[in-house]
Amino acid sequence: MDKKQSAGIAAASLVTNGMTVGLGTGSTVLHVIKELKRRHDDEGLEFIAVPSSFPTRLLCIENGFEYRDLCDVDKLDIAFDGCDRVDDNLNVIKGGGAAQTVEKVFACMADKFVIVADDSKYVRTLSGDVDVPVEVIECAWRSVQASLDKLGYESKLRNAGKKDGLVITDNGNIVLDIRLKGDEDLLALNNAVTLLPGVLEIGIFIGIADCAYVGTDNGCKIIYKNLH
Structure with missing residues (x-):
């Protein structure tokens, strides 16, 4: 098995x-x-x-x-x-x-x-070995990216990979990926990111x-x- x-x-x-x-x-x-x-x-x-x-x-x-x-x-x-x-x-x-x-x-x-x-x-313990997705409405991605940078997280738009363009979620939005540092307060990070205007959700549970x-x-x- x-x-x-x-x-x-x-x-x-x-x-x-x-x-x-x-x-x-x-x-x-x-x-x-x-x-x-x-x-x-x-x-x-x-x-x-x-x-x-x-x-x-x-x-x-x-x-x-x-x-x-x-x-x-x-x-x-x-x-x-x-x-x-x-x-x-x-x-x-x-x-x-x-x-x-x-x-x-x-x-x-x-x-x-x-x-x-x-x-x-x-x-x-969770660390920065995989991407953490942040779902963002398209018009807000630059402002959200700037806010993530102020929080200390470099982010990048997720590309589709096997086709041209960006990954589009089932909700019609785009994704910014960040990496954890490994020593952060995960609940505080979750709350800070989800409060940013234009963010729907972050992939930490x-x-x-x-x-x-x-x-x-x-x-x-x-x-x-x-x-x-």
Whole structure:
């Protein structure tokens, strides 16, 4: 069993009959979906799936899940999603796919938000090894960039890579990427950036994840929220 499969199967055990289940996007969440399909077929597990993205909606249809669109529900009993990084304090970086605004709405709607990942995404403490996305309305990007510079963060527009032009989010906006320094107050940074006019959201998730299921060579490691 590979690491992602180990994490996905273990995390799917949290779902019980009658739950409204948020399903995020990515290769590890795919294993959650596969295990929920198995449990539905073998154990008669019944639940309502709520996909966070169009590709996941297609998977729900393909697997015969009863589902609702995100805009049609006001809360989720549990939600699963992947990440770019997760640390020992359940601080999370998301937004490699430039969908962090919807992903944060999705996560905050859940009574229990579960990160599923393999150990390549796990670090003891978040640092500057991956980009942190800031979603910005187009007309504000220069002023936001100047404000980020004053906060001590150099930023760059995210290019599409495989095609000409910039990455455009599902909300029709653009992305400025920054790098963490590794010693900052993450909550203060989150609050400072999201208060800038023209910013929709930043891809750091602080105090949102309830646990993380991390696949390793030795099975699944579970990181729980420290309640003290």
